[in-house]
Amino acid sequence: MSNERKPEWLEALQKTPLTSRLRRKESLKRFNTWRIGGNAECLVDVVNVADLSLLLPFIRKHRIPWFILGKGSNLLIPDTYWPGIILHLSGEFRGWEPLEGNSASEKNEVVAGAALADVTFAQRCVTRGWGGMEFLIGIPGTIGGAVAMNAGAHGGETAEFLKEAEWMDMEGNLHNSPRESLEFCYRYSELMGNYGRIITRAVFQLRESDPETVEKNLLECQQFRMEKQPYNQPSCGSVFKNPPGDYAARLMESSGLKGKIRGGAQISPKHANFIVNNGGASSADILSLIDTARETVFINHSINLELEVQILQSAVYG
Ligand SMILES: Cc1cc2nc3c(=O)[nH]c(=O)nc-3n(C[C@H](O)[C@H](O)[C@H](O)COP(=O)(O)OP(=O)(O)OC[C@H]3O[C@@H](n4cnc5c(N)ncnc54)[C@H](O)[C@@H]3O)c2cc1C
Missing domain, CATH: 3.30.43.10 (Uridine Diphospho-n-acetylenolpyruvylglucosamine Reductase, domain 2)
Known part of the structure; x- marks a missing residue:
């Protein structure tokens, strides 16, 4: 209650x-x-x-x-x-400060605030001719969320370009952790709010490239999204993680789940791993589709799909 x-x-x-x-x-x-x-x-x-x-x-x-x-x-x-x-x-926390250091180790480096939009980060990399993180153009989150989730696409992921992360603990102390001291894997990091660690900003080192090439890559990433994903409907991106050696979307599609509707929510007819809000969807509608998808994929393929989406479900205490 x-x-x-x-x-x-x-x-x-x-x-x-x-x-x-x-x-x-x-x-x-x-x-x-x-x-x-x-x-x-x-x-x-x-x-x-x-x-x-x-x-x-x-x-x-x-x-x-x-x-x-x-x-x-x-x-x-x-x-x-x-x-x-x-x-x-x-x-x-929306800061963007390129490091203009002369040393080779500071080349193509930027300090980005945790609240900076991924899309803004990707666009600013174009102007500088910095390559590698073009995939962020299709990820509608923040730099803090990208580090926390180790967001990635098109074969790249955030941790690959991370040099250092600044974060705060629940006592209010700031820490600086080099990439090597942190654990990252597929859509996981140990720097999560849930673990009492709040990312405040992060240093990234990008690859040297030129604005034309970076812009071309960026447009390719955007084109891919528009063709394959329901980009113009409210969603949370991929609901499930891809199991090793397979794709959640393939498993769901071959289980006949595409297009399934529950209240205002629907398993996208365009991309099975996206659940979209067609208008007025409740969290219960989404959870119900999640349960159905898991159950059906398990029956058809004996695979337990793991959630990529986070659920704000219980109180997190400091
Ligand atoms: C259309 C669409 C396409 C997408 N495509 C992709 C994709 O290709 N690849 C991909 O990886 N993801 C994708 N996503 C999912 C999502 O955008 C990413 O996971 C993103 O990194 C989440 O960032 P956010 O700022 O929105 O975080 P939120 O969703 O707000 O939070 C996610 C988690 O990160 C934690 N968190 C957020 N900020 C901080 C912080 N400063 N410190 C500590 N913890 C924090 C939260 O507590 C929560 O546990 C997509 C989503 C959509 C809607």
Whole structure:
């Protein structure tokens, strides 16, 4: 049962000296690409590191349910009320600072803020003639989400170009971790909000190329998306991870799942691993299609599909 009474911690939070804006009872529909979700008790647009270093220990001290989201492009949010704090990075976390160092080791390097849009990052690489991360043009998330999820496409992934990540722990301390000290694998990293680690910015080293080549690659990535994916409908990209040596979409399509409808949600007739919101879909509609897809693929192929999408389902405490 939801409890929408004013929480005890709210007054203390409102008295905390923050520059960041607190929003109350904010609908989370606008904060994810499925356009689904209920209201959050409190959403904070965190504008700087100083505020983040006050908020995280506060959350921990008061044992408040919390979650950090980027653009919510890999997230299923329940239709019900969320009783805690949603952290949404903005302001100085949208930074882009190319390193102009003369040393070879600093060549083609940029420091990108965790709230910078992947698409903006990819477009800025064109101007510089930096290659490698063109795949980000089709990923509608943030740099923080890309590092956290080790986002990738067209044979590339974020961790390949990461040199260093800056993150904050729940006590408000900042850390700098070189890529080699961090564990990454397919759509996984150990730098996740869920593990009490908030990525604040990251240093990337791109490949030397030229603007024409980078732009051409970028346009190819865009063309591929337009042909193969339902890019103009609300979705969360791939719902399931590809199992080793196979594709979730192939397994789903050959199980007859394409086009299946539940309420306002549908397994896309264009790409079986995308579930789209045809209008008015609820999180229950999506979850029901997820269950059906898993069950049907298991019956047909004896393979357990693993979720790529994250579900905001239970309280995460500091
Ligand atoms: C049309 C479409 C196409 C897509 N194509 C691809 C694709 O080709 N390849 C791919 O990999 N993904 C793809 N995705 C999925 C998604 O865009 C990526 O996973 C993206 O990296 C998520 O970023 P986000 O900022 O939206 O993160 P969110 O969805 O908001 O969050 C995802 C997870 O990252 C965590 N997180 C976010 N920011 C931080 C932070 N600063 N610190 C710590 N943890 C954080 C969240 O807590 C959550 O657990 C696609 C999605 C859509 C809608």
